[in-house]
Amino acid sequence: MGCCVKKIDIVRRILGERWGSVPQSLDGKAFAPTNIALCKYWGKRNQELNLPVTSSLSISLGKKGASVALKPIADTQDAVVLNGNAMNQESAFYKRLVHFLDLFRHANTTRLAVDIQSNIPVAAGLASSACGFASLVLALNELFAWRLTTADLSILARLGSGSASRSIWQGFVEWQAGERRDGMDSHGVLLDEIWPDLCIGLLIVSDNEKSISSREAMQRTVATSALYSAWPQKVADDLITLKQAIAHHDFELLGQAAESNAMTMHATMLSAWPAVSYAIPETVLAMQNVWRLRQQGLPLYFTQDAGPNIKLLFEKKNTDFVKSHFPHVEIIELLFTEPRASASVTGLDVS
Ligand code: PMV
Numbered sequence: 592m593g594c595c596v597k598k599i600d601i602v603r604r605i606l607g608e609r610w611g612s613v614p615q616s617l618d619g620k621a622f623a624p625t626n627i628a629l630c631k632y633w634g635k636r637n638q639e640l641n642l643p644v645t646s647s648l649s650i651s652l653g654k655k656g657a658s659v660a661l662k663p664i665a666d667t668q669d670a671v672v673l674n675g676n677a678m679n680q681e682s683a684f685y686k687r688l689v690h691f692l693d694l695f696r697h698a699n700t701t702r703l704a705v706d707i708q709s710n711i712p713v714a715a716g717l718a719s720s721a722c723g724f725a726s727l728v729l730a731l732n733e734l735f736a737w738r739l740t741t742a743d744l745s746i747l748a749r750l751g752s753g754s755a756s757r758s759i760w761q762g763f764v765e766w767q768a769g770e771r772r773d774g775m776d777s778h779g780v781l782l783d784e785i786w787p788d789l790c791i792g793l794l795i796v797s798d799n800e801k802s803i804s805s806r807e808a809m810q811r812t813v814a815t816s817a818l819y820s821a822w823p824q825k826v827a828d829d830l831i832t833l834k835q836a837i838a839h840h841d842f843e844l845l846g847q848a849a850e851s852n853a854m855t856m857h858a859t860m861l862s863a864w865p866a867v868s869y870a871i872p873e874t875v876l877a878m879q880n881v882w883r884l885r886q887q888g889l890p891l892y893f894t895q896d897a898g899p900n901i902k903l904l905f906e907k908k909n910t911d912f913v914k915s916h917f918p919h920v921e922i923i924e925l926l927f928t929e930p931r932a933s934a935s936v937t938g939l940d941v942s
Contacts, residue, residue: 596773597639598750602694604775605743611697612735614663619734623725623748623758624656624926625711627791627894627902629849630829631856632753632766633822634813638806641753642777644813645826646768648833649757652791653926656722656758659730660706671705691724691751695731724751725758745778762927763837765830784837785927789845792903792913792920794893796873805897808860808867816863825855846892846904853894871899877917884916 603610632647664670669689671678678685692703705727711719725748732739739747741759745766749756757764760781769777813819829852836845860867874895881893881903889912892904903920905913914920 599694601640601750601773601775602747604773605739605747606695606737609735609737610695611700614701614734615736616734617662619661619730619732620659621726621729621733622656622658623722623729623755624651624653624761625719625722626651626754626757626764628754628757628896629833629845629894630826630852631896633856633859634809634819635753636768637772637774638810640774640777641749641756642774643753643766643768645823646766646830647754647757647826648763648765648782648830649754650763650789650791650925651758651761653761653924655711655793655923657707657709657711657719657726659708659723659726661727661730661734662704662706663734664702664704666702667699669703669705671707673707674709688727691727694750695735720752721754721758724748724755727751728755729759741781742778746774749774749778760928761925765834781928782834782837785929786837786840787925787927788840788907789842789925790903790905790907790910790913791923791925792905792917793923794877794901794903794917794920796877796901797871797899801869801898803867808863808869808897811865811867812859812863814863816859818859818862822855822859825852842906843890846890849894849904850892853896857895869895869898874899874901877901880916889913 626649628647628649630648632643632645634644636642636644668680669692671685671688673684688705707723709719709723711722728744728748728751732744745756745759748759757766757779759779763782763784764779765782766779767777771777829848832844832848835841836848857869878893878901881891884891889909890906891909891913893901894904895901903913903917910922914922
């Protein structure tokens with residue numbers, strides 16, 4: 592397959608004879624966690640297939656994420672409900688979701704009722720699309736009994752949103768950029784590591800919808816930032832450091848690499864034209880607080896994605912201290928998929 596491969600070509604290739612089949616059960620249900628990149632994905636080499644310029648590495652956020660329940664309905668349109676509210680068929684959210692579902696079916700067949708429950712703010716830079724598309728793919732896999740490998744599930748989730756390729760598992764996941772033009776080698780891989788003492792704290796400074804989508808911001812950065820050419824090497828270096836840090840549970844090394852990676856990503860955006868900035872004054876205040884506390888000896892680091900919110904990184908033993916300085920912080924309980932016992936959160940076939 593060459594440069595003009597479409598999403599649907601990939602879907603049909605992965606599903607083979609299963610493409611366009613009828614549901615095998617009365618419903619399909621799944622949960623997927625959202626994930627936070629410690630080494631970011633910023634820039635696509637293929638817009639259609641969401642193929643990244645570089646690899647990236649994330650940690651999934653346990654019970655923070657999205658649950659999807661799918662039911663076939665006898666109707667001419669899909670019905671989408673988000674957190675109990677029926678979505679207007681003219682909304683961008685509805686259209687993006689239905690467009691994705693259309694990849695898996697013949698025209699005018701199998702309309703679905705899609706019930707999404709998300710426990711994170713949508714479109715505020717908390718990777719709501721990551722857990723949204725990952726849970727949707729996992730629920731489709733259940734409903735149609737595809738029994739796909741986790742690598743294939745990750746590829747399908749990537750077609751919805753790049754970072755969704757990492758939300759198929761709990762724990763540390765590397766999204767390997769791959770080299771193929773059809774992206775069949777560009778998917779998440781679960782790292783065989785658990786780190787129960789690692790803590791993430793969400794500092795929600797705003798849950799307003801972000802001013803510019805990550806898709807548009809990435810494209811603009813790649814096209815106009817003079818700093819972008821340095822980004823792939825920065826990622827390559829940070830990935831090595833982060834994997835070492837994770838293997839040795841070296842928290843300071845992890846924190847430094849993750850914070851520096853996030854700052855460099857935002858620097859490339861700031862140098863785009865027109866400049867892209869996701870920070871609001873509260874974002875900068877939170878960063879300054881982290882730097883001050885670190886100078887005072889607290890091993891505390893942060894990362895920031897395509898939104899104003901800050902994610903704190905610290906060790907369990909410092910939880911009370913962090914809470915006392917950030918009273919509104921939400922501490923996330925991390926979960927880890929046992930790599931050897933089951934490489935799949937769904938318990939299905941694993942690759
Ligand atoms: O998958 P997208 O299009 O929502 O982009 C995600 C971009 C960042 O969150 C900023 C980085 C990342 O690796 O998740």
